[in-house]
Every structure is written in C-alpha cells, then in structure tokens.
Amino acid sequence: MTERFIAFEGVRKSYDGKSYVVRGLDLDVARGEFLTLLGPSGSGKTTTLMMLAGFETPTHGSITLGGGRIERVPPHRRNIGVVFQNYALFPHMTVGENLAFPLKMRRMSKADVTQCVRHALDMVRMSSFEGRRPNQLSGGQQQRIALARALVFEPQLVLMDEPLGALDKQLREHMQLEIKHLHNRLGINVVYVTHDQSEALTMSDRVGVFNDGTLQQIASPHDLYEAPANPFVATFIGENNAIAGEVVELSNGTCRIKASDGSLISAIPGGGLKIGARTTLVLRPERISLAEDLAGANRFTAHVNELIYHGDHMRLRVTVCGCDDVRIKIPAGAGRTPQPGAHIDIGWAREDCRALAQS
Template sequence: MQDPRFITFEGVKKSYDGASYVVRGLDLAVAQGEFLTLLGPSGSGKTTTLMMLAGFETPTSGTITLGGQRIDSVPAHRRNIGVVFQNYALFPHMSVGENVAFPLKMRRMGRAEMAERVRRALDMVRMAAFEARKPAQLSGGQQQRVALARALVFEPKLVLMDEPLGALDKQLREHMQIEIKHLHARLGINVVYVTHDQGEALTMSDRVGVFNDGTLQQIAPPAMLYEAPANPFVAAFIGENNAIAGRVTALAGGRCRIETETGAAIAALAGDGLAVGARATLALRPERVGLAPAESWENRFPARVEELIYHGDHLRLRVAACGRDDILVKLPTQLAGPALARGAEAVIGWRPDDCRALALA
C-alpha cells in the first residue's frame, strides 16, 4: 500500500532575516508516487519550499519528513534526492556519459554497474546515441534530457524539479512536459515540481499546490483547482477568470444570489465563508459564458461587443454587461455568426453551476 504521507511538512516556516517569513506555517502531505506541482508567482514561497526539501535551505521552524524519517537536519548530499534545475548545471568539460555517471562516482559505485546504470538512464531519455558528446554539442532540449538522466541514474525515490523547462521554446517545452509525465508514470517515483506556468502545472500534475505570500492557498487535483477555486487569488491565478464583485442577497443549499452594484442579480454556487449581506466575488471562466443562451438559463443579460479577437480555434470577445465593459467570452469559431462584430448588441448568459461566489478576505 502506498504511503499517503511519504513526504510531510509540519508547521514549517522560513525566514532569512528573523522578521519576515517567505514560508509561513506550511502543513503539507505528499503521497508515495505522486506528481505534485508547486505553483505561484515570484516570491510566493514555492521555490524556498523545494529548496528546504532538497536540503539547500534549512527551515527556521517545523519538521520535514521523507519516508517516515525526519530530514530537516540531514545534509543535502545524504538525502538521496534527484534534483533538476532550469540551467541544467551540466559539467561542460565532461561528456554526456560522464555527466550522468557523476552521482554514481560520488557513491563509489563499481565500473560495471555504473556503466549499466548510465546506459539505462540514457535509454530512458532517448539520449544513448549522444553519450560521447559534450554539453556544448547538444540542443537545449537534449541538455535537459541529460540533466534528467543524471537525476534518475542513482534511482532516487524522489526527484525535485525547479523550473526545468523554463529556458525551452514553447513547442519543445510542451513536448518535454509529456515526456516527464510519461517517465513519472513508468518509474513510479515521486516528483515535486516548481513552476510559475499554470498550463504546465495543470498538464503534468496529480495535484497542484498554489502559493501566495508564503502561504499555501489551495492544494487539489488540476480539475478541482480550476473548477472550484478556494478563494479569489486561486481563481485569478489559475486560468482566465471573470471576477464580478457584488453582495450576497440569498444563501441556501450550496447556492447563493449575488447582486452587483448595477443591480444585476446572479445565481451561483456558494463557496466557503459566505454570509448574507457580505461582499463576494464571482469566479466565472470565459468559456462558460454563452452567447445567445437558452431561455432556461437563469443568468441572462444584455451585452454589447466591445472587442473581438480571432484565435484560430476560438474567438475571444470582450463585452459590456452587468455594469462592466471587460467581461471575457471564449467562443468556438464555428459558432460565431456573420453578424458578430464590434458594437453588436447581444445576450450573454451562464448557468448557476458555471460560476462560484467566493468570500472576500
């Protein structure tokens, strides 16, 4: 049976100056074999959390365990953790094979077993044909594969990745996302991955932890994070979002009604912490907004098209409605009628289950 608490952070704080905290009271459990991504803006605490797990930073307080053993005071080189960074950190004077073999040499492994391990690791990342080359003779994607092989060659139970694809172009980055996810599934190892790219996090992860200002805001599977954000920050940071402010006028059975400043009444799912009379913000994804919605939809409002941008497979509309002029609508291109143009009058709408009211702190 897999351990649901293979990695734990309990009450972990990190301060560099003794006054302010970059990580504030982190409690987190990671299951064995899980691919967890730490996501957030710069300075949110995600990289510091990874560095504490790697052993490159020491918690100011709290405990970190790996496989049931406390490791917050164990030196980095004794944690048996693989690490992959954005800059690859390959030794330029060594060949590909020598770079991959380096962790094994540090462990004083025998030559025959070392050669076999290097061969297997390079095969895993499809770089066996490049074993004799130097890093300068490789593309960025190839260098990242070598860095990944080096992190896997000593068969760690945990691999940490800090923005490993940030230096690659879009097409190669997307290709490597899938390759890393396939390797994770095949090897059954734990991966803790840091990125500021929300698409990358949603594509690769079993769960995503969203950080802001040193605090874990929400941790959940990608679909839940996107469909049921816990607060306005998560709703705004994950994907595109129409944040419509208002006041709660009714609340019952997991549903609520929000009234905007212009008097528009909107039915929605109720998030946690709402109260009648309190201010709230609606989280509404642009693709959930329909143009010319069915009469049965409870939320229907007159609108005017302010801007229309062609994106190939979809149109992005900015419309004025509910007292605002910045509501985004994503519409499949084939559903756009010939009359749709800037300045056109329209009706937009969405179902109550397609938006969620979130309490304002």
C-alpha cells in the same frame, strides 16, 4: 489509505528573522505522487523546494521524508535527484561522464556505473549521445540529460525547479509529456516548481498554489480549475472573469448575488459567505454562451467593447453586470461573430459560476 511519503509540519522560513518567505506550511505528499508547486515570483514555492532538497534549512517546523526527519540531513545524503532550469551539466565532461559522476561519488563499481548510465540514457532516449559534450546538444537534449542524471542513481524523489523555462513553447510542451510519462513508468515521487499554470494542470496529480508565502489551496488540477478556494486561486489558475457583488440570498447550496448595476446572478457559494457580505463571482470565459436556448441559466444583455482574433477562437470583451471587462471565448466557426458596439444576449449556468468570500 494512501501512504504519506513527504510531510511539512508548521514549516516557516525567514532569512532576516523578521519577515517570512514561507509561513506555517502544512503539506503531505503521498508516495508516488507528482506534486506541482505553483505561484508567482516570490510566493515561497522555490524556497519550499530548496528546503526539501536540503539547500535551505527551515527556521521553524519539521520536514519528514519516508518517515524520518531530514531538516539536518545534508543534501547528498537525502537520496534526492534535482533538475534545474539551467541544466547544471559539467561542460568539460561527456554526457556519459556527467551521468557517471554521481554514481562514482557513491563509490559504485565500474561495471555498475556503466550499466546504470546506459539504463538512464535509454529512459530518456539519448543512448546514442553518450560521447557528446553538452555544448554539442540542443536545449531539449541537454534537459533530457539533466533529467537522466537526476534519475541515474535511482533516487526516491526527484525535485524539478522550472526545468523547462528556457525551452521554446513547442519543445516545452513535448518535454512536459516526456516527464509525465517517465513518472508514470517509474512510479517515483516528483515535486515540480513552476509559474506556468498550463504546465501545472497538464502534468500533476495535485497542484499546490502559493501566494505571499502561504499555501492557498492544494487539489487535483480538475478541482483547482473548477472549484477554486478563493479569488486569488480563481484568477491565477487559467483565465477567469471576476464580478463584484453582494450576497442577497443563500440557501440549499445556491446563492444570489446583486452586482453593482443591480443585476441578480445565481451562483454556487464558496465557503465563508453570509447574507450581506461582499463577494467576488468568478466565471470562466468558455462557460459563457451566446445561445438563446439556455433554459434556467443566468441571462443578461451585454455591450460588446472589443473583438480579438486568436486563430482557433475569438475573444469578446463585454460590459455586463456592472463589469466592463468580462471576456467570452467563442470557438472558431461557431457562427456569426458579434461586432464592437453591438448589444447581445449572453448566459451561463448557475453551476458554472462561484461566489467567493473576499479576503
């Protein structure tokens, strides 16, 4: 069994004593795990991180780290490194002095400080920048230094709050891999907050999806993408088509859904479904095919409303099964592209769509 390193038990947080920004959070994190907290603004993910860091105190419940409760332990005594979006580097200090600061606060010897600073700079491949000041560095270099400062005192846990949000797309994607490789090499725990779904799927061992102060689902990136627990997770993670319908048949791990136009769709049922219940059927755009040889698949005629060029692929927006906003992703060079106004045959496998209970 994997060792539990972090645990939230019945944690709630309120700032006004009436409404809760985090509600009844139960969450276990394994030792060495890279966990990402994902959700829209105001969903409770950053407040959860701040309670773990010690910058906020839970209104109710307990938080344990390494087996000991930490709700009343001050931040500087938790042995946690923190990286923020704005880097939080001291502008009047050199890179080396920024990294040395938390070590001097721990009253380390001068020789040990020098050794630890050099080691941390080596980890982020910034050894030649020790004498520069933050304003002499690019955004990506500053983020590397902020990461090195969070690691320099060898913390048991590193927390990251939207650390790549200020970087351009190419640099952000590069830094995602840098952080993931560093995590793999060091084996430390990372709890990472973002609203970027792609970032969460790329970097994490598991992802916890928050909405309205509640943890909606926690799972591996693969399971989160392929088997969302509810319509919110399905539409928030990646891109999904949502088709409303009613459950008319339910047996042996399969179901049939009657769409608003009377079409019958075979799907995999999620939890809590009953005959006659309203449901949301979710289907990824890349799982819909224009091929004619889909044996046993759901097959329908769709009306093409719009064609959008994306370079490496095309997007079709079609009307089918009573929904006029179903999107289909077609790889570039896949053959003849249907034009707006055309009627086309499309299909998808039963295993590629899930019928979820409406909340």
